[in-house]
Amino acid sequence: MRRLLSCLFLLLAVPVAAQDEGIVAGLSQNRVAIDATFVGSEILVFGAVKRETPIPEGELGVIVVIEGPSGPVTVRRKERIAGIWVNSDSVVVNDAPAFYAIATSGPFDDVLNEEANKARLVSIDESVWIMDRADRDDEKAFADAVIRIREEEGLYSLAEETVLLAEETLFSTAVTLPSNLVEGLYSARIYLTREGNVVSDHISYVSVHKVGLERWIYNLAHDLPLVYGLLSLAIAIAAGYLASTAFRLFSRG
Amino acid sequence: MQIYLPIAEVSVNAFLLFGLGGIVGILSGMFGVGGGFLMTPLLFMIGIPPAVAVATGTNQIVASSISGVLAHLKRKTVDLKMGLVLLSGGLVGAGLGVQLFAYLRSIGQVDLLVTLSYVVFLGIIGFLMLVESVRALLRSRRMAAPKRRKHNWVHALPFKTKFRTSGLYISAIPPILVGFSVGVLAAIMGVGGGFIMVPAMIYILGMPTKVVVGTSLFQIIFVAAFTTLMHAWENHTVDLGLAVLLIVGGVIGAQVGARIGLRIKAEQTRILLALLVVGVCLNLAMDLLLEPDELYSIGREG
The missing domain is CATH 2.60.40.3880 (Immunoglobulin-like)
Structure with a gap:
């Protein structure tokens, strides 16, 4: 700008x-x-x-x-307050590439x-x-x-x-x-x-x-966040179940 | 092998993530903690942006908790009734916690609050557990069968319910309150809350250690799933690429962990968990107390 x-x-x-x-x-x-x-x-x-x-x-x-x-970023500065280091001051840097x-x-x-x-x-x-x-x-x-x-x-x-x-x-x-x-x-x-x-x-x-899978994941996360969240959960649930089943078969056999 | 993560927008080593998931998974299976209190700081350390680390961590917790709970279900070491009672309080608490988190973010200082709550809660819990488990270990060495049936205020409340698997006949109010407070803290700290839940179940509700792990995992699944959805919906910070790598390591680790957990004595398990909790607490406390190398930090766009 x-x-x-x-x-x-x-x-x-x-x-x-x-x-x-x-x-x-x-x-x-x-x-x-x-x-x-x-x-x-x-x-x-x-x-x-x-x-x-x-x-x-x-x-x-x-x-x-x-x-x-380029775009604005918020910069925070830590300061010691009551013995611990906390963010106290912040400044918006209007333009940082x-x-x-x-x-x-x-x-x-x-x-x-x-x-x-x-x-x-x-x-x-x-x-x-x-x-x-x-x-x-x-x-x-x-x-x-x-x-x-x-x-x-x-x-x-x-x-x-x-x-x-x-x-x-x-x-x-x-x-x-x-x-x-x-x-x-x-x-x-x-x-x-x-x-x-x-x-x-x-x-x-x-x-x-981004291209390919990276593009697809990124777009889905931003355009259909609910679907994306459910998909993440479905993957997690399926993976958890599969691992459990696989290990049970292993320990039996 | 380097992998570029689509949401985190950084490139990291795939095997490192896989290993991280595995280690946290083992701990999760052994101790019944989701592992979020370890995973989140570890992800920060390898350069994942905090918001993405917190959100994706909860997704991984869902997977490893399911893997772990199935192993425990087979062993009948899950008190489903107690789990559901805890969960009813937990979901309400998590919902409230997410609102609180949003409010704190709007007035700034959310980082400080998260770190402080970690230090305070990990510190108190770790110390209490360490004292208690060392005492229990000494006692079990002296006597063959330690009998401890404490009758405290928990047993004097109304709405008494029978929890058969836990062998308890107590009021439903304390489990709901425990679930609720853990839910609030879990949402603020971005974790499943197992490390608070497990000691609370042992020391406040008086549940047997064997049942505690499975039951804690059972309710963590739902709290973590809820949190993941909220993060994906509101912040778009769940990274599927990162999640898949952590999950693959995590679910395998959880299975291994559940088997290790069976082999070692309950008292030893508790000492290990206590040491781990105290260790993470001290590490975080250092960050607050020591002068940081870089006083400034860059936030997301103003």
Whole structure:
């Protein structure tokens, strides 16, 4: 939502500069199917720099950002009250992506300058966002906690110097998708930078969804919860009965 | 072998789940506890989201309890009449408990309440059982036949009913009250409630240990089935993939457990159960008392 607004703002504020360099890019897959044996996946992002003019001056950088569906989360903080640790404070983080992986061709701060990062919301802490409120001053700590916890879970990552750049033209990188992935539309953003300034960008999408039995179970649980509950019970009852009968036959024979 | 769970949305090792189901099933068959108080924390530990762990745990309890109760029925160690009386109180209690749970969730702090009730109840019950069973063990070593027919307030109430299998002639009011309170607690704590039911049957109702296990399993089936349906209906948090893996391990375990339970002495069974209960209690108490590594936690969407 905020990203959309900021893009809109950029479009209105900055007249589209004539680009000397553009991006031609592709993904190894634009759909990821989650089935019963899903253990994670890998997306290969590759492409080339398209230019009609001679190679311009300045250090060339490439940033690849894979971002999962975004939404609000509630973050709680524990505090010691009467000797025990309990959840006391909570803050709603208005916008936190379910997955966020950054790959760069060099050190992040060299490839993208501060101003461009703020404008394009590239780094992890720019993407986790709390609506400003006057009554608290420690909100940052809650947003930081989201980042810390999700980094721990392998959902957020910054991999510097993992985009391979050849002859200032060809680039490629592989982004690992962990097994604890949620469904939804993932975006793959690619930024081309010169001396830390963005000279071109490109976006494409990857759809992540459940298939087969996983899909069927998930849909049934949400569309027909009563049927699903009864089915779960029927399986439990049948399994309990079968095991009992099987063991009785065993111990007799 | 890794398996992706459709509702929990995580990938876990199938054999790990199978083994977990098996171990909890063995305990279930041996002690007549559904095993929820062990299963739920264990599922948290391997990374299943709490809501899914609680709901799916109850589904697994249905299966292992049925498997266990059938083994006990063959042995005529189920007091059906007592079971039905307990159950009548239990279902009312569970219904009320689910409402209470929803209310506590709406004002937050439901996690704290669940952990605290675990610590308090497991602590009290575990300690009492440990003291009592050690005493009983010492007594049975000294004398050949311990005779203990206590006459307490339970025997002074009206509506006296004969429970033949248990060899009891007591009022129907205490079993209904026991069933009711266990039902409330079971719904709040997301378990079958056997670990509270079993000691209550032994120490409050004075039922013989042999009958207690089968009877407890019998009524747990219905309380757990009710809870599973409620979770599937209201929260969509029952994971069939997870349930099937736990169930396969659980039903086999329950059969093995029921046979082990026959071999060892009742007093020993009680000491083991008491130690287990105290152990889980201490483990949970640590979580409350020690400073956690991560003070923050992420809840489901705001």
